[in-house]
Amino acid sequence: MKFLKNFMVGVSVLALSAGAAQAEISDGVVKIGVLTDMSGTYSDVAGPGTVTAAEMAIEDFGGTVAGAPIEVVSADHQNKADVAANKAREWGDTQQVDAFAELVTTSVAMAVFEVAKQQNKIALVSGAASSPLTNDACIPSGLHWTYNTRALAVGTGSAIVKEGGDSWYFLTADYAFGESLQRDVTAVVEAGGGKVLGASKHPFPASDFSSFVLQAQASGAKIIGLANAGGDTINAIKAANEFGIVSAGQKIAGLLVFLSDVHALGLETAQGLLMTASFYWDLNDETRAWSQRFYERTGKMPTGVQAGVYSSVTHYLKAIEATGTDDTDTVVAKMREMPVDDFFAQNGVLRSDGRMVHDMYLAEVKSPEESTGPWDYLKIVRVIPGEEAYGPLSESTCPTK
Amino acid sequence: MKKYLAYALLLTLLLVAPLLFYPVLLMKVLCFALFASAFNLILGYGGLLSFGHAAFFGGAAYVTGHAIKVWGLPTELGILTGTAAAMVLGLLVGVLAIRRQGIYFAMITLALAQMVYFVFIRSGFTGGENGLQGIPRGTFLGLVDLSNDRAMYYFVLGVCLLGFGVIARAVHSPFGQVLRAIRDNEPRATSLGYNIDRYKLLAFVISATIAGLAGATKSVVFQLASLTDAHWHMSGEVVLMTLLGGLGTIFGPAVGASLIVTLQNTLSSGPLGAWVTVIMGLIFIICVLAFRKGIVGELQAALRKSFN
Numbered sequence: 001m002k003f004l005k006n007f008m009v010g011v012s013v014l015a016l017s018a019g020a021a022q023a024e025i026s027d028g029v030v031k032i033g034v035l036t037d038m039s040g041t042y043s044d045v046a047g048p049g050t051v052t053a054a055e056m057a058i059e060d061f062g063g064t065v066a067g068a069p070i071e072v073v074s075a076d077h078q079n080k081a082d083v084a085a086n087k088a089r090e091w092g093d094t095q096q097v098d099a100f101a102e103l104v105t106t107s108v109a110m111a112v113f114e115v116a117k118q119q120n121k122i123a124l125v126s127g128a129a130s131s132p133l134t135n136d137a138c139i140p141s142g143l144h145w146t147y148n149t150r151a152l153a154v155g156t157g158s159a160i161v162k163e164g165g166d167s168w169y170f171l172t173a174d175y176a177f178g179e180s181l182q183r184d185v186t187a188v189v190e191a192g193g194g195k196v197l198g199a200s201k202h203p204f205p206a207s208d209f210s211s212f213v214l215q216a217q218a219s220g221a222k223i224i225g226l227a228n229a230g231g232d233t234i235n236a237i238k239a240a241n242e243f244g245i246v247s248a249g250q251k252i253a254g255l256l257v258f259l260s261d262v263h264a265l266g267l268e269t270a271q272g273l274l275m276t277a278s279f280y281w282d283l284n285d286e287t288r289a290w291s292q293r294f295y296e297r298t299g300k301m302p303t304g305v306q307a308g309v310y311s312s313v314t315h316y317l318k319a320i321e322a323t324g325t326d327d328t329d330t331v332v333a334k335m336r337e338m339p340v341d342d343f344f345a346q347n348g349v350l351r352s353d354g355r356m357v358h359d360m361y362l363a364e365v366k367s368p369e370e371s372t373g374p375w376d377y378l379k380i381v382r383v384i385p386g387e388e389a390y391g392p393l394s395e396s397t398c399p400t401k
Numbered sequence: 402m403k404k405y406l407a408y409a410l411l412l413t414l415l416l417v418a419p420l421l422f423y424p425v426l427l428m429k430v431l432c433f434a435l436f437a438s439a440f441n442l443i444l445g446y447g448g449l450l451s452f453g454h455a456a457f458f459g460g461a462a463y464v465t466g467h468a469i470k471v472w473g474l475p476t477e478l479g480i481l482t483g484t485a486a487a488m489v490l491g492l493l494v495g496v497l498a499i500r501r502q503g504i505y506f507a508m509i510t511l512a513l514a515q516m517v518y519f520v521f522i523r524s525g526f527t528g529g530e531n532g533l534q535g536i537p538r539g540t541f542l543g544l545v546d547l548s549n550d551r552a553m554y555y556f557v558l559g560v561c562l563l564g565f566g567v568i569a570r571a572v573h574s575p576f577g578q579v580l581r582a583i584r585d586n587e588p589r590a591t592s593l594g595y596n597i598d599r600y601k602l603l604a605f606v607i608s609a610t611i612a613g614l615a616g617a618t619k620s621v622v623f624q625l626a627s628l629t630d631a632h633w634h635m636s637g638e639v640v641l642m643t644l645l646g647g648l649g650t651i652f653g654p655a656v657g658a659s660l661i662v663t664l665q666n667t668l669s670s671g672p673l674g675a676w677v678t679v680i681m682g683l684i685f686i687i688c689v690l691a692f693r694k695g696i697v698g699e700l701q702a703a704l705r706k707s708f709n
Contacts, residue, residue, distance in 0.1 A: 038675040048675065075670035076677055081532050081627040082429070082619070087669065089425050093550075107532040107627050114535050114624055118548075130531060137534070175522050176529035204522075 025068040025326045026096065032058075032313060033097040035084055035112065036127065037104050038076035041230055044260040046104040046127040049306040052297050054101055057313040065317045066324045073097065079104075081111040088112045092119040098326050099124055099316055102309050106130035113142045120328050124316060126308040129256065130177075134355040138398035141332050145356045146308030147278040148390070152255050153184040155389035156276040159362040159382050160223055160253055161192035165274075169221035170199035171212050171236055173228035178204065181227040181255055197221045205232055209239035217245060223274075229256040238269055246272035259303050262365055262377050270377075271367040276360055276389075278304035279344055280378050283361075286343035301375040311344035312356075348386070353398035357386040415558055424550040425622070426666055430659045431561045432619040437642040437654030438568050439611035444640075445649030446572055447604045448584030452507045452636050453494060453514030454612050459631025460517060461487040461613030462620035466533040467526050469621070476539035476547060480560070480617040487613020488606060490517070495605035499598055502587075511633065518631050532627030536620060553622060560618050564611045569651060571607060580604055641681065645688050647695030656697050 034054050036046045051074045058070045073091065077084035084103070091097035092115060100116060103109040104127025116123040116139060123142045125133060131150040133142065168189050172178040178201075186196050197219045200212040213236065216224045224245065226233050233254055240252055254261075257275040281291035281301045290310070294302045319334035320326050340348030345358035363378040371377065393401065418427055436458055443449050465483030468474045474482065498509040521527045528534065538547040547553045571577055582590045583597050590597055620626040629635065638661070646657025661681070668677050692699045 038669075039678055043675070073670060076668075076675060078665075078669070078677060080629040081534075081625050082623045082629060083665065083669065085623045085625060086425055086429060086666065090423050093425075094423060107530060107534075107625075110531055110534040111623070111625050111627075132531070137531075176525075 024324075025066055025320070026098070029069050029071055029096065030065055030317070030320060030326050031071045031073065031091075031095065031097045032099050032101055032316075033088065033091045033095075034072060034074040034101045034309070035077050035087060035108065036074065036102045037079050040079045042079065042104045042127060044264070044300075045258045045303050046102055046305045049294075049298050049300065049302060050102045050104075050126065050309040052294065053302065053306045053310040054313050056293065056297075057310045057317065061314065061317045061321075065320045066326075068326075070317065077105075077108050079108065081105075081107040084108040085111040085115055088115040089119075092121055098122065098328075099313075101313055102126050102305070103128050104305065106133065109133055109142075110137055113137060113139050116141055122316065122328055122332060124309070124312040126312060127305045134351075134353045135397040136399075138354050138396075138400060140354075140400050141328050142354050143312065143332075143335070143350060143356060144354050145312040146304050147276075147360065148355070149181060149256075150184065150391060151278075151360050151384075151389040152276050153181050154188045154391065155360050155384040156253055156255055156274070156362060157185040157188040157225075158192050158388065159276070159384050160251075160274060161189055161194045163362075163381060165223040165251060165253070166192075166194035167221045168194060168196045168223045168225050169216045169219040170196070170225045170227050171209070171216060172199050172201050173204040173206075173232055174201040175204050177229070178227045182225070185225055185227065185255065199227075202228070202232070202236075204228070205230075207235055209236045210243070212236070213239045213243050213245065216240075217243060217248070217250065221250065223251050223253050225253045225255060226257075227255055233257055234261060234265060237265060237273060241269045258305070259301065259377065263300075263375070267366060267368045267371055267377065270365045273365040274381070275363055275365070275378075276384070277363050277378065278358075278360055279307045280304075280361060280363060280380065282376065282378070283380070284343075290343045295375075307344045311340065311342050311348075314342060315340050315350075351393050351396075351401070353393060353396040353401040355390055355393075355396070357390045359386050360384040360389040419551055419554045424554040426663070428550075428554055428557045428622045429619070429666075430662045431557050432615045432622065433639075433642065433658040433662050434655035435561045435564045435618075436612050436615035437639050437646065437658040438565060438651075439608045439615065440639045441643050441648065441650075441654040442568050442571065442611070443604055443608040444643060445653075446577060446580050446584065447601060447608075449499070449502075449601065449605070450507045450640075451498070451510045451605070451608070452633070452640075453498075453510030453512075453517075454609070454639055455631050455633060455635035456494070456514035456517040457487040457491055457609040457612040458616035458619075458635060458639075459521065459626070459628070460490050461616040462626035462630045463521060463527050463533060465617040466536040466620045466626040469539060470533070470536045471526070475543065476541065476621060479539075480614070480621065483617030483620070484610055484614045487616065488610040491606045491609020491613070492602075495602050495609065499601040499605060511636070514631075514633060514636060518628070518633070521631050522628060527626070527628075530628065532625055533620075534625045536624045536626070538621055538624060547621075557618055557622060560614065564614050565655075567607070568611060571604075572651065576600070576603070641685050643695075645684065645695055647698030647701070650695070650697045650701065653695050653697035657695065660696075 075087045099122040101124040106128045109128035125144045126146045131148045134144045172182045253274040319331045336350045348358035362382040461483035464486040465479045468482040469479035642657040643654045647653025
């Protein structure tokens with residue numbers, strides 16, 4: 001009896017506090033914590049540029065939302081999950097941060113998901129790539145914005161097969177990530193009527209790709225798929241260039257390549273490379289206008305990850321404006337209800353598994369002759385519809401979808 | 402008498418610290434202090450530079466995480482399992498490595514640690530690149546809920562004090578004396594009739610076990626174990642902590658570890674965010690060039706001088 005009484009009191013207190021939270025901004029300020037890699041491998045893809053993107057989103061919103069000021073704090077997680085978990089926890093406990101943004105590297109995103117779940121905060125993931133973030137590892141308030149490995153692998157695979165690239169050879173990084181990438185692409189290539197002629201596994205990380213590239217060349221496959229990332233991809237592309245793979249008629253498909261990688265490689269080396277992009281600055285007037293502003297601040301054109309941070313933060317702020325509260329559950333519900341419509345995504349849909357579904361682009365790197373100016377690197381070969389890139393919601397293994 | 406007063410003061414400080422500082426950061430400091438102290442036992446007192454201690458630290462973290470998350474062991478038993486795993490690993494590595502000295506010893510430990518790292522990146526139970534995430538903190542003896550940061554802090558403090566106790570006991574025992582004798586003059590220790598290999602191996606295993614205890618505790622604090630813990634960068638970082646604090650001093654490594662961890666944490670969110678690694682490098686250079694005995698080592702030397 002006493003238990004029941006206590007229980008009822010508890011429920012009513014909870015209901016009251018929930019009601020109170022509905023109508024206001026906690027602590028009178030909306031704070032966004034950008035956790036990113038400022039100095040390591042991903043500092044070009046994400047890094048300081050994502051902090052700039054978040055600041056731009058806040059400025060464009062007018063600096064206040066629902067009458068409360070918006071603040072941004074940032075930190076370098078050095079690609080270490082424990083540093084990220086520590087910082088996120090500290091922000092949540094002592095600095096009243098309401099949402100964590102960016103979170104490049106999957107181990108970091110997963111660690112912050114755990115913190116976000118416990119503290120009931122929102123995680124706006126842009127840089128981390130792994131699909132499990134919206135599958136087995138999903139949380140209700142973890143939103144995956146820019147891309148994922150499924151979109152990159154399956155999107156690239158099916159789009160290239162449709163463009164006629166029906167025989168493949170893989171250069172695969174010899175660990176779980178590379179293998180799963182190869183498996184995903186193989187499935188979709190074969191489903192599209194293509195054939196996989198073989199694969200070479202290379203150690204991770206590797207610097208000398210010549211023997212692997214020669215095997216790929218000898219296979220006679222039309223497409224050489226790079227199931228690796230970062231430095232490995234760059235080294236493989238350089239080796240392929242030295243052996244004249246592309247000029248001899250084979251094509252290279254990078255499964256995890258970013259605009260900043262193309263910039264680092266140069267068009268001479270990277271020309272003819274096929275890649276899937278979540279965003280490209282030179283798509284239309286809107287993207288050009290925003291990217292120009294970004295360029296003026298940072299001296300670089302934005303990557304998809306950076307544009308994605310702007311988009312996710314803006315959408316988050318719009319949901320707060322619409323509901324008048326920063327209560328996590330209310331805001332997430334509103335974010336799902338509203339379509340994502342900005343320069344980054346047209347009619348993007350935020351699904352219940354946390355995936356933001358939007359169109360992706362299969363692009364080819366221009367040759368130096370085709371390029372008309374600095375940062376004019378890509379031509380869009382095909383628009384990959386969001387549903388095709390990310391798969392239907394029924395495929396997601398997220399338990400809370 | 403004065404000594405006990407100082408210890409009592411230190412203990413009081415440690416007990417009230419979570420009221421003044423953020424407990425999660427303090428727990429991280431404690432774990433790394435224990436790790437560096439364990440490393441100091443073998444480098445500072447045994448004169449053996451191991452470049453593979455990350456394998457014990459990270460290995461214990463993974464085993465603990467797996468034991469608690471998948472096997473469902475209670476927190477204390479999980480930590481013990483991880484520590485035991487580090488001990489076994491330490492024994493295996495130690496048997497092979499202590500046959501050589503100096504740079505060869507360092508290279509053997511590094512090579513074996515890299516092999517362990519490779520196993521972690523390839524095997525399924527570690528989660529590969531993504532790490533082992535979402536390890537539940539559980540309860541202490543089924544009574545105290547450890548998801549509360551304060552409660553967790555006192556639990557970690559207890560574990561670490563236990564670890565420090567073992568190290569201090571080892572250093573101040575006859576065993577520690579022999580270890581120092583071996584460090585200073587190995588042939589002489591042999592001629593005195595000591596079986597030096599056995600002493601070195603025991604020191605190595607104790608050091609690996611306590612490094613494992615630190616890693617196991619850290620995985621429970623952060624609820625994750627990742628490749629960072631087992632990477633050779635971690636082996637390097639612990640060398641930096643030990644040298645900065647003071648090689649072969651009881652408190653030096655703990656001081657070095659607190660300094661490095663606090664710096665990493667404060668710098669990461671400031672305007673110097675992108676410069677953390679550069680600053681760490683500079684500190685290391687300054688330390689090696691200007692005060693080779695480390696912070697505590699230099700302080701002790703200064704104190705001794707002022708008494709003379």
